[in-house]
Amino acid sequence: NAGVTQTPKFQVLKTGQSMTLQCAQDMNHEYMSWYRQDPGMGLRLIHYSVGAGITDQGEVPNGYNVSRSTTEDFPLRLLSAAPSQTSVYFCASSQDIGGYGYTFGSGTRLTVV
Amino acid sequence: GQQVMQIPQYQHVQEGEDFTTYCNSSTTLSNIQWYKQRPGGHPVFLIQLVKSGEVKKQKRLTFQFGEAKKNSSLHITATQTTDVGTYFCAGNNNDMRFGAGTRLTVKP
Numbered sequence: 001n002a003g004v005t006q007t008p009k010f011q012v013l014k015t016g017q018s019m020t021l022q023c024a025q026d027m028n029h030e031y032m033s034w035y036r037q038d039p040g041m042g043l044r045l046i047h048y049s050v051g052a053g054i055t056d057q058g059e060v061p062n063g064y065n066v067s068r069s070t071t072e073d074f075p076l077r078l079l080s081a082a083p084s085q086t087s088v089y090f091c092a093s094s095q096d097i098g099g100y101g102y103t104f105g106s107g108t109r110l111t112v113v
Numbered sequence: 114g115q116q117v118m119q120i121p122q123y124q125h126v127q128e129g130e131d132f133t134t135y136c137n138s139s140t141t142l143s144n145i146q147w148y149k150q151r152p153g154g155h156p157v158f159l160i161q162l163v164k165s166g167e168v169k170k171q172k173r174l175t176f177q178f179g180e181a182k183k184n185s186s187l188h189i190t191a192t193q194t195t196d197v198g199t200y201f202c203a204g205n206n207n208d209m210r211f212g213a214g215t216r217l218t219v220k221p
Contacts, residue, residue, distance in 0.1 A: 035211075040122065040213060041213055042119075042201060042211045042212055042213035042214050043156070043201065043203075043211040044211075045208070045209075045210075048208075058208075090155060090156070092156075097205075097207075097208065097209065098143060098144065098205030098207075098208070098209045099143075099144065099205075100161070101146055101158030101160075101161060102146075102148075102156070102158060102203075102209070103158070104155040104156045104157070105155065106154075106155050107155050
């Protein structure tokens, strides 16, 4: 089992560029989510999905889009990168939204210049 | 909306000393989870508490859930250098909110 796989591990973008962060899980988890982690602010929820075809916004959704066409994949799209989006991004999955522990991917460190 | 506060933000201890981090929610929680993140790593699930007043132990780690299900604590007895990292709580009240974490450093 690979668990939760995130790609890329590192990325540098110029302001205004767009990109997609990939997340895939092989545990048949219904719940998937994206977090950003900034120093001193813990993990903040960007978007989440409770199943294929269903997505919803978290605490900090602005500037990001998601889709969930399959159970396995949950990509995060940055529409027009800004320096404020410099962060470490984690994808997580679980059997449901809060009744089971989350499995996190290894993260993507994004720098926007 | 739901807020989860965690204190302290940082804790530096001498190896062998005890360590405690506290988590407080503005609302009653269905359950609370604890995670550990090693430096440069990703959060790893440690445990979940569900019942009011619940206490669970994992070797030197003791987890408690308050009677009102609004607070929780993680206590590490006799810290070791392998305990270094950031400990997060996450409270569930129809959505999961993470605390800001407590960063633990251990001096050998």
